[in-house]
Amino acid sequence: MAKGLLSENEIDRQAYALAERQFALVQEVLPVSAVETLAQEVVRRLAFRMPRSAMIDSMPSQQEVDRLCAALLSTEEVAGDRIILAARRDGASAEIIYLGYVAGAARKLGTMWEEDRVSFVEVTLATSRLYRIIRGLRHILDSASLHGAAxxxxxxxxxxxxxxxxxxxxxxxxxxxxxxDAELSVGETHDEVVARTERDRFQSVVLVAHSERSLPNLISLVLALRITQPLAHLVVAGNIVDLREDVGTLVGADDVIPEIQSAVERLRAIIAADK
Structure with missing residues (x-):
């Protein structure tokens, strides 16, 4: 379970705890180089979330963003959570939270990382905490993401x-x-798959992998989709499900589909359970 999570009605406690568990497991299973790549993916995806319509004057100041970064890098487990939740209580909209505080902190962390002002261990810790926050607040951060999606x-x-x-x-x-209404993506790059989901807004995405060698790419894709499509149902299928019993938790998926014969009923159940 997540440690010290503040009691706020807006938080999806299950998503928060699963995100925390995922990052811990990833660091146990994958080599350091793969973990570094995943941290870079989270920072990159969050950093490029830019305001569309929010008033610039309502965005947090650089001092507030710096304070959030310091909290995320601190030894206090939920210091960053408290800053985000305090801003929310003070009336900050979902867009300001996501595109001001979270994206601003990601850009700051990315700059600090590039300039060697923070270590890999520090930025991975801060990144995991930032990712955990957006997963916990997924319903308010992108409540309209599936509007109109079949x-x-x-x-x-x-x-x-x-x-x-x-x-x-x-x-x-x-x-x-x-x-x-099932579409197929074969041979597309990581960025092409992510861009396609942003354009077409799928209710569910089934990611298929057949080898443990695909784990880093699979995890990276799930992390990116969690950031760009917080409410979509993400499911893992393929031989990877038989090779690793913990694959669902490791990659941060909602569930796995172990066999093609039960795939339709399984996905129906996954969608129904999230309503």
């Missing part, structure tokens, strides 16, 4: 680097025959 609109995406296409093609066809 429940049966699903994307089947082969994880970049994986070349086994037969299973994912069969699964996509199975869902189409059950009247789902």
């Amino acid at each position: 429940e049966r609109h699903v994307l089947f995406a082969l994880v970049p680097g994986d070349t086994h296409t037969l299973g994912i093609e069969m699964a996509t066809d199975l869902f189409r025959r059950d009247d789902w």
Whole structure:
């Protein structure tokens, strides 16, 4: 369970705790170079979340962003949480929280990392805390992300680097025959998959991987989609499910689909459970 989580009605406690557990597990399982790449992905995705319509005057000052960064880098586990929740209580909108505080802190951390003012260990800790916060506040940070998205609109995406296409093609066809609006992504890069989900707003994304070698790419893709599509249902399928019992927790997915025969019913249950 997450340690010291403040009692606030807006927080999705399960998502918060799972994000915390995921980062701890990732650091146990993956080599340092892979963990560093994942931290860079989170910083990059959050840093480029820019204001669309919020008044510039209402954004936090640089001093407030610096204070949040210091809290995220501190030895106090929930210091950053307190700053974000205090801003929310003071009337900061979801857009200001996400695009002002969170994105601003990510840009600051990225700059500090590039200039060697923080170590890899420090920035990974701060990044995991920042990611945990946005997962906990996912419902308010992007409450309109799935507005108008059809429940049966699903994307089947082969994880970049994986070349086994037969299973994912069969699964996509199975869902189409059950009247789902199922789309297929094979051979697309990491950024292309993320851009496609931002453009088309899928209710669910099934990520297919068949080898443990795909784990870093799979985790990176889930992290990116969690940031850009906080409310989408993310599910893992393919041989990776048989190879690692903990794959769902490790990659931060909502669930796994162990076999194609039960895939339709399984995804229906996952969607129903999140309502």
